[in-house]
Amino acid sequence: MIKFKEYIKPKTIEDAYNLLTTKNAEIIGGGAFLRLSNRKIDVAIDLIDANLNFINEINDSVEIGSMVTISEFEENPVLSKLYNGFLKNVSETVLSFQMRNIITVGGTLYPKYGFSDLITALLVLPTEVYLYKSGKFSVEDFLKTRLEHKDILAKIVIKKENLKTSFQYIRNSEYDFSILNVAVSKGNEVKIAVGGRPAVAQLAYKTMQFLHGKDLNEEIIKEAAKMVSEEIPFADDIKASKEYRKKVCEALVKRALLEVM
Amino acid sequence: MKEVTRKIPKKDALGLLLGKPVYTDDLAPKNSLIVKILRSPHAFAKIKNIDTLEATNIEGIECILTYKDVPRIPVTRAGQGYPEPSPHDWYILDEYVRYVGDEVAIVAGKDEKCVDEALKKIKVEYEVFEPVLDFEKAEGHSSVIHPEKETHPMFEIGFDAQKNIAASYEMEIGSVEEELKKCDVVVSERFYTQAQAHVAFEPHSAASYIDMQGRLVILTSTQVPFHVRRIIAEAFDIPIKNIRVIKPRIGGGFGGKQAVHGEPFVAAVTLKTGKPAKIVYTRQEVFEATYSRHPMRYDITLGATKDGKLKVIDMQGLSDTGAYGEHALTTFMVAGSKTLPMYNKVDAVRFKGKVVYTNKVPAGAYRGYGAIQGNFALESAIDLLAEKLGMDPAEFRRKNMIREGETSPIFKIMGEGREGVDMVVRSCKLNECLEEGMKLINWKEKFPRKKISETKYRGVGLAIAMQGSGIANIDMGAAVLKLNDDGSFNLLVGATDLGTGSDTILAQIAAEVLNVPTEDIIVYSSDTDLTPFDVGAYASSTTYVSGNAVKRAAEKMKKLIIKEGALKLGLDESKVDFDGKYIYEINGNKKVSLKELATVLLYTENQKQLISDASYVGEESPPPFMAGFAEVEVDIETGKVKLINYVAVVDCGVTINPNLARIQVEGGLVQGIGMTLFEDVKYSPNGKLLTNNLMHYKIPSRLDIGNIIVKFVESYEPTGPFGAKSVAEIGIDTPPAAIANAIYNAVGVRIKTLPITPEKILMNLNKK
Amino acid sequence: MKINVTINNEKKELEIAPDDILLDVLRRYGYHSVRRGCDTGMCGICTVLLDGKPVPSCSIFAARVDGHEITTVEGLPEAKELAKILAEEGADQCGFCSPGLIVNTVYLKKLKIKKIEEVKIKLIGNLCRCTGYVGQHRAIEKFLGVEK
Structure with a gap:
């Protein structure tokens, strides 16, 4: 305690x-x-x-206060429609309804939880993280940065763009953290994020580079999926082995890419 | 039948559902001292020195007790018939600690905060030993877990503490070696099951106080109040007459509360201080320091002739009882005695093996109690054999399984901890269960597999199972009925309702005999001062054993009513009858209402209290049977198994309350599904349980169980109350083998170690 | 410290420690229907409504609810109807998890959820070890008027 x-x-x-x-x-x-x-x-x-539970739609962006609970992705009319319900679908299977009513956006992002599904999903969207003192970061930079002093996450801002998205996860019991999760978005570029490795989610830069300028077809998707599983580091934990994660990563990336093809 | 077979709600249902204060923690005296336990961080160690001075001086701390402050009398915590078949190897506190979580000191204080602080301030110096963590290396390990000379069995159970053996057993009928030579087809495989956790949602809780007569009263979440009274008396060397044990409502048990857990610790505090005390385990403590299922290993060899006749079963096992030998021998024997009779036409059968101590969470009773472990191994192996014979596994079972009117030599040879009882299976609709289940799952169409997509395959699999109804010649239940002035009855039973609805079922049985509405039977159960003896709720015994006692008591009551009614009417007993409302002249007009008779008897004429009692010990333990069918969908790229359908067709005799019987089966199935697919148990290299909360230990959620279809094929058990057999455990037994068989049929991967996780499936698929 | 909370429509002033957990405080003040099942927010047994929304009371500090509104099963008029239906199905069993389930399910009625799959998703955090859920679903379908 x-x-x-x-x-x-x-x-x-x-x-x-x-x-x-x-x-x-x-x-x-x-x-x-x-x-x-x-x-x-x-x-x-x-x-x-502290007035941090706001959800504001401003032009082509939505800003979400850090004390907004993640159940708002299911219930709030703006958030639940964002990216055709992408974030709604992701958050709806996070733990339980009761827990989603207390888990906040800031409480998920700031500690950079490895098991988070939401972080993986946000990584493939144009998302910015605003810290009270340290200022603005892209979500990927925020995850990579070790803050030198204590700070407070004030809000995140998600830009609305025309992207196709897919989120995939593997769990044994449905009521569990994901053993591994994968998010993919496709606009002009393809973004691929892998989380639950079990460390915090990261983008598959090498594969994203490989896909740059290519049209997705089944052949390329297969190659890309394999590439992601080679590129991303995995580890063992209580839920699964490194080897299993690697194998499943390939399958999930393939499925996600096929969905946005 | 009017009251029996009625789907009435449980008598306590609305009180429970609407959150009335009914559990131990709700009812514990308000001024109870808070009791917590300092637990061992080491898997195996000896306490060299323990300094409680600083902790004792914390404000609010009432007492801190170590092994130096409590009696050291070896007992077993297992709540079983006496003398127990479990070794007496446990002490209230001991200088040895034998697993991570073992009790080191008892701390009592005025609130949680001071007790928590005191727990941190107790200084303990340990001499740490190498722990025994691998049960396959326990026998003859250089670390001896119970080196103390006081530990002993109550009778011969194959106990050898110096070799870390808590119990051992061996039996053979015919010659396995000889008969195997005559077989055309032989399969041999090794199977493992894990230490499933009960996860009853009310954590183990107990409270105690001294009543106005100076007696120790214990309020506890237990399945076995009378055994608790006996064990506490023994452990503290105080007379049974000075102890009262009360069981309030219980938030689930499943075997996990068939033992003493918190009771000795609150009792020690109350006896020391004279003050009320209570303990409520945290969820982590329930995982780490109560009971789990015995993990077991089985080597199975089966032999058959090429026409599909099963000739030989050989089961050689090893069971891990953890740090204490609770239920060690009996769970092990049940793995044989509640599986082998299903195939009663074999020429030779052998069952043997050992139960070893390890420095892990102690194993104890858990619904299924060995049967589920044995069933997984045997019913998986049966499918392997059928495949080798080129036979449909349903057809193979149909050909070889037990039928009504048949017997098995196993019944006589294997009991629980001793010899069993010869019996003929008087009621058995196993064949009908199999046929009905095949229809419901659409076996003919679906066996063995269907391709759903490039990555998904569906398969079906089955298993059959049997259980018992109480332990023959051991389990005893008693009942008392008392007539009230309005014609209602008090039914006093020692039987222990854990939420199963047994209070209601026993009332239905009494009501059926007396021909009164169940609502007129007021049940009070499980208070050692006020109710007659009952061994408690375990071994699927309450409906059958306690139910028979209630039926007898009610029959006696009916006779008493007729006798007194006849007196009142001035007629001979043979001339009157009782229809539930009136005692009336059979061929005449005279009658008196029960209410009038009851009032008169208490207040005006021929005054007396009508009271009847009866006891019952089963001379047999009629098995309920079932056939379980799983349909699974396996994702070959992730290994994930989705349970699509589970069909369970059950023969439990007449269902006294069909709603409650159905829920027992559904609940049992889902626990079995959990053990099969989700409930993984992991330890750290130094012996700490890692799966010690509900984030890491996953019981099935409502989205994990697919479509569950339960059906009863009714039989009539002549020895049961109104034809009933037991139903509490049978539901849990089939999922491990049925699901494993279905997965094999779907994708050709045979998983022999539970739980069957996506990782195990995928890694095996990749090996192929 | 003192906090002011409306519990089941009654205004209460409660004396708490700053690090007290809401669940412990509710039990201390006699709301016994709120029960501890797991300590990690996973079992759903301690579910109460905070300003009308279901939350696990084991994962909230009591100090947070100062000035807010708490509802337990005792304060939900619709609870009796659902309890009756659950009882008729025999879906109570040990009853330990029932109040939390009822609190969450009554909230779903307000959301007018009519699809059983959606009901299961929203109730996934209400674990039960006795019933195997099937009987609960039979009852809840009736209570919510789930479309078949």
Whole structure:
């Protein structure tokens, strides 16, 4: 259990940031899995009242506050229609409905959870991550960057473009984290992301480069799928072996590419 | 039949559904000390020194008990008939710790926070030993898990602690070696099953207090209140008369609560402090420090003649009982005794093997209790044999399986922990189950496989199973019926309703005999002060054993009512009868209502309390049977198995309450499906259970189970109450083999180690 | 610290520690229908409505709900109807997981969900070890008027 002496719900992100940087404090995201950790802090900061649960459609973008729960991808009329329901479909099978009602966008992205399906999906969309102090990152840069100091994820912005998308995952029980997940988008370029490796999702740059300027056909897709499974590093964990992930990755990438062909 | 076969809701249903305070933690005294356990971080160690001083000084801490503060009397936690077939190898606390999670100290304080803090402040120095983690290397390992001389069996069970053997068993009928030589076709394979966790959703909980007479009262989530009373008395060396055990409503058991778990720890605190105390296990503790299913290995050899007659079964097993030998011998024997009689026409059969100690989570009773382990091995091997013979596996079973009116020598030779009971199977509709199931799954059309797409294949597979109904000559249940002034009855039973609905079923049986509505039977169960003895809820015994006791008690009550009614009417007993409402003159007009008679008896004339009692011990253990059929879809690029259909056709005799019988089968099937496909158990290299929460240990969700179809083929068991047999366990047995067979039929991959994960399938597909 | 919460339409002032979990606080104040099944948010047994939406009370700090509204099975008038249907199917069994299931299912009725597959997706986080779910589905189909 996480133990603390004070629970503060700051009214602004600025207040939250000041608390975070001046005290032995942590941001409590949605609250999921907190019972699993075992540490003591002085202050728990809950951003629930910090006006970060907005969903705004601005021109060709949607900005989503970090305290928006991921159930909004199912329920909010703007988010559920984004990319023809792509994010709705992805989030709808994340854990349970109850959990999705507390898991937040910020609470998923900021810790860079390897098991996240949503991160993999966002990686193939034009997504930007806004941190209160460190500023704007593309989601792929954000995942690669080690922040030098504590920060607060304020919002993400997803641009609406004309992309075909596909999301694939493998689980044994449907009610589980994915053993491996794959997201693909196709506009002018093809983007391929692999997550649950079990480390955090990453893009398959080499394969994306290989596909640059090529028309997708079954032959090329097969080759690309193989290439992704060679390119992406995998590891063992409690759910599956490295070897299994590698094999399944090839199958899932193939399926995803066939879907966007 | 009016009350029996009625689909009535459980008597406690609305109270449970609407969240009334009915479980142990809801009912524990408000001022209970909070009890938690300091658990061993080592798989095998000896406590060299334990310093509790700093922890004791924390504000709010009431007491901290170590092995130096509690009696050291070897007992078994297994809640079984006495003397138990499990070795007495467990101590309330001991200087040895034998698995990660074993108890080191008991901490009691005024709230969770101070107790949590104290747990961190206890300083323990361990002498760490090399643990025994691989059960295949346990026998004769240089680490001896129970070196202490006090540990002993209660009778001969093949116990040899110096070699890490908790129990062993061997039997042979005919000569396996000789008969195998005569067989045209022989198959030999090795199978493994895992340490499935029960995951009853109410975690193990217990509370205790001293009542106004100075007696120890224990409120506990248990399947076996009378065994708990006996074991606590033994472990603390206090008289049974000074202990009362009350079972409130229970949030599931499945065998996991057929033992003492938290009870000794709260009792120790209450006995020490005189104060009420309670313990509620965390989910992690339930995984790491209660019970699991015994993992087993079986080497099966089958021999047949080329015309498809099964001639020989040889089952050689090894079972892993973990750190303590609870249910060690009996689960092992059941793997044979509840599978081998299905093929009763063989010329030779052998069953032998050992149950070994390891430094892992102790194994105990779990629904299926050996039968599911044995069934997976035997029913998988039967399919291998049928294939080698070029026979349809359904046809092979039809030709070789047991039929009504037949017997098997196994019944007499193998009991539970001792000899069994000779019996003829009086009710057996296994053949009808098989035929009906083949129709429902559309076997002829679907066997063995259909190609769905380039990457997906569907296959069907089947398995048959049997269980028992209580343990013959051991399990005893008793019932008391008491007439109230409004003509209603109190039914007092020691039988233990875990949520199964047994209170309701027993009331239906009493109501049927008395010809009154079930609503007029008020049931009170499982309180060692107020209800008669019952061994408890295990071994599929309640409907059959306790049900027979209730039926007898009700028949006695009916006679009493007729006798007293006749007196009231001034007639000879032979001239009156009782129809549930009136005691009436058979060929005449005189009558008195039950209500009037009851009131008169209590208040005005011939005053007395009508009360009847009866006990029942099964002389036989009639097996329920079933045929299970799985249809699966296998993705050959990912190895993922999707269960499409599961058909279960069951013969459990007459279903006293068809709704509750159906739910028992459905629930059992899904636990069996979980064991087959999802419930993986993993340990760290130093012996810590890693699958210790519901994120890592996956029980089936409602999206994982496909379409489940349950059907009953009714038989009538003459020894059962109104023709009933048991139904609690039979549902769990077939999924492992039926699904494994279906997967093989779909894609040609034979998985012999449970659970069958996508990874195992894909890796085997790639080997082909 | 003190928090003000509306529980089942009653305004309450509760004394809590800053790091108390909502589930523990609800039980401490006598809302026994809210039960602990797993500690990791996976079992769904402790589900309550927070401002009308189902959430796992084991994964929320009590301090968060200051000024908000909590509903347990005791505060849901529709619970009785569903409970009756579940009982008729024998789908209660041990009953430990039932209040959480009922809270979530009553919410689905508000969403007017009519397809059984969608119902299962939304209820996936309500685990049950006794019934095998099938009886629950028979009852829930009736309660929600699921299209066959």
